Amino acid sequence: MTHYRLNYLNLIREMGYRLTPQRQIILDTICEQGGHATAREVYERVRQKTPSINRATVYRVLDFFCELNLATKTELNGRTLYEIVGEEPHHHIVCNQCGQAAVVPDEYFNELTAHVWQQHGFKAELKHMVIAGVCRHCQTLNPNT
Amino acid sequence: MTHYRLNYLNLIREMGYRLTPQRQIILDTICEQGGHATAREVYERVRQKTPSINRATVYRVLDFFCELNLATKTELNGRTLYEIVGEEPHHHIVCNQCGQAAVVPDEYFNELTAHVWQQHGFKAELKHMVIAGVCRHCQTLNPNT
DNA sequence: GGGGTTGTTGCGAAAAGTTGCAATAGCAAA
DNA sequence: TTTGCTATTGCAACTTTTCGCAACAACCCC
Numbered sequence: 001m002t003h004y005r006l007n008y009l010n011l012i013r014e015m016g017y018r019l020t021p022q023r024q025i026i027l028d029t030i031c032e033q034g035g036h037a038t039a040r041e042v043y044e045r046v047r048q049k050t051p052s053i054n055r056a057t058v059y060r061v062l063d064f065f066c067e068l069n070l071a072t073k074t075e076l077n078g079r080t081l082y083e084i085v086g087e088e089p090h091h092h093i094v095c096n097q098c099g100q101a102a103v104v105p106d107e108y109f110n111e112l113t114a115h116v117w118q119q120h121g122f123k124a125e126l127k128h129m130v131i132a133g134v135c136r137h138c139q140t141l142n143p144n145t
Numbered sequence: 146m147t148h149y150r151l152n153y154l155n156l157i158r159e160m161g162y163r164l165t166p167q168r169q170i171i172l173d174t175i176c177e178q179g180g181h182a183t184a185r186e187v188y189e190r191v192r193q194k195t196p197s198i199n200r201a202t203v204y205r206v207l208d209f210f211c212e213l214n215l216a217t218k219t220e221l222n223g224r225t226l227y228e229i230v231g232e233e234p235h236h237h238i239v240c241n242q243c244g245q246a247a248v249v250p251d252e253y254f255n256e257l258t259a260h261v262w263q264q265h266g267f268k269a270e271l272k273h274m275v276i277a278g279v280c281r282h283c284q285t286l287n288p289n290t
Numbered sequence: 291g292g293g294g295t296t297g298t299t300g301c302g303a304a305a306a307g308t309t310g311c312a313a314t315a316g317c318a319a320a
Numbered sequence: 321t322t323t324g325c326t327a328t329t330g331c332a333a334c335t336t337t338t339c340g341c342a343a344c345a346a347c348c349c350c
Contacts (some may be wrong), residue, residue, distance in 0.1 A: 017299060040336075054300045059337065061298095068333050075220045080337095094269045104261060111256035112276070115186030116249060122238045129274070131257070136266030163327060184312095185306070199330050204307065207326095213312050 005054035008070055014130070015068060022053055026061045030071065036081035083128065091128060095135035096140070106129070153215055159212060167198055170205045175216065217273035221246075228273065236273060238259035240280035242287070249276070 008027060012019050030037055030047045043058045045054040062082050065071035074081045076092070076098055109126050116122040134142075153172060158164050174190045175182055188203045207227050210216035219226045221239060234251040253270050259265040 013347090014330090016297095020230070020298065020346070022299070052166040052300085055302080059298055093261055093265060093269070095267075096270065102265060102267075108257050108260040112253050115253040116238055116276060116278070118336075120238060120247060120249070121284070122240075122247075122276075122278050123284060124276050124278040125241065126236070127277065131261060131267075131269050131271065133261070133267050133271075139266070139268060165316070165328065167329070197330085200306090200310075200327060201331085212318090259321095 011068065013071065017064075017068075022050075023061055023064070024056050024079065025050055026051065026058060027065070027070075030062075030065075030082060032083055035127050036074070036076070037082050038079055038081060071125070074130060077131060085127075089127070091126070091131065092137070093131045093133060095138055096132055097134055097138040100135055100137075102135075156213065156215065162213075168204050168206055168209070170195055170198065171203060172210070172215075175207075175210075175227060175229055180220070181219070183224055183226055186284055187227065214272075215240075215265050219273050219275055220275075221275055230272075234272070236271070236276065238276045238278060238280070241277055242279055242283040245280055245282075247280075 009019055009024065012023065026042065026046055027144065029042055029116050032043065039059055039062055041106050042062065043055055046058055062071065065084070068071045068129070069085060071084050074083065074092075076094060077128070090103045091106065092101050093100045093104055093110070106126070109124075109129070113124045113126065116124050154164055154169065157168065169193055169235055171187065174187055174194070174207050178186065178190065184204055184207055187207065188200055191198050207216065207219070209219045212229070214230060216229050219228065219237075221237075222241075222244065235248045236251065236254070237246050238249055239246045251271070254274070256268075258269045258271065261269050
């Protein structure tokens with residue numbers, strides 16, 4: 001977490017934005033939390049450390065991090081989740097039935113990226129895709145669907 | 146729109162659900178609107194025709210349509226959009242800079258689907274994916290990014 | 291170190307979206 | 321056509337998210 005934090009804090013300044021204590025605290029919080037977290041979860045943790053930070057600020061800072069590609073915002077079965085972007089880009093497969101999620105590597109999307117590039121001249125920037133479907137386990141339980 | 150509507154209304158009943166006037170009106174509305182619409186837009190149009198329909202009902206019915214695979218719910222740069230599912234499954238590429246969207250066919254995802262199937266035994270059910278990136282036009286404008 | 295510029299924050303309020311519950315009304319069966 | 325079951329709706333309260341604006345404070349420059 002620590003070295004992430006340093007890189008990220010520099011990044012914010014290098015991009016011409018200001019490094020405020022609120023941004024540092026919120027960044028630390030989502031790093032500590034690890035993995036996904038909803039805005040509400042982040043806010044709860046932040047206010048425990050620093051109650052003066054406003055809820056609106058948490059929302060704004062989270063979106064700010066997303067704009068800098070420092071974090072991602074993902075819709076995962078109804079909940080909006082934020083996650084720090086690590087060095088390895090990755091995506092998720094999520095079972096529609098049991099809700100279990102697993103990580104899949106970026107390479108799976110290579111052909112897709114190539115297609116849109118060749119056919120549309122479109123430079124895909126896949127960040128944190130969610131692939132819905134049915135996991136192995138639930139398929140054996142309900143072979144009909 | 147009309148023949149869609151008939152099929153869809155039958156579908157609802159065949160699945161054992163009830164065909165209420167609210168569901169018909171909301172279905173008509175998103176058909177009329179065509180393309181994407183936010184819940185709020187649908188609600189506004191619905192209330193113009195039939196002010197007695199409650200906001201909560203619109204939200205519930207839209208999600209109900211999604212569960213029947215009659216519509217899809219998509220997150221598109223911050224807005225939650227609903228769209229009627231046509232016969233052709235399709236997806237979108239959306240430019241991060243100008244916001245322009247284009248349709249891409251389902252086949253582009255074949256290799257991706259094969260990967261998660263082979264590697265994870267996961268049966269992907271891709272409904273209405275959104276691929277973010279930069280379109281051809283914006284690339285020529287800003288060759289740096 | 292002190293001062294000015296302007297990006298950020300806190301605050302209050304409004305908008306958007308969700309939930310539980312009692313009342314209503316589809317629809318199947320008599 | 322009437323009856324009964326229960327899925328669905330409207331209502332009201334609640335949570336989540338957004339917005340405008342005045343006050344604040346990072347950061348640059350001297």
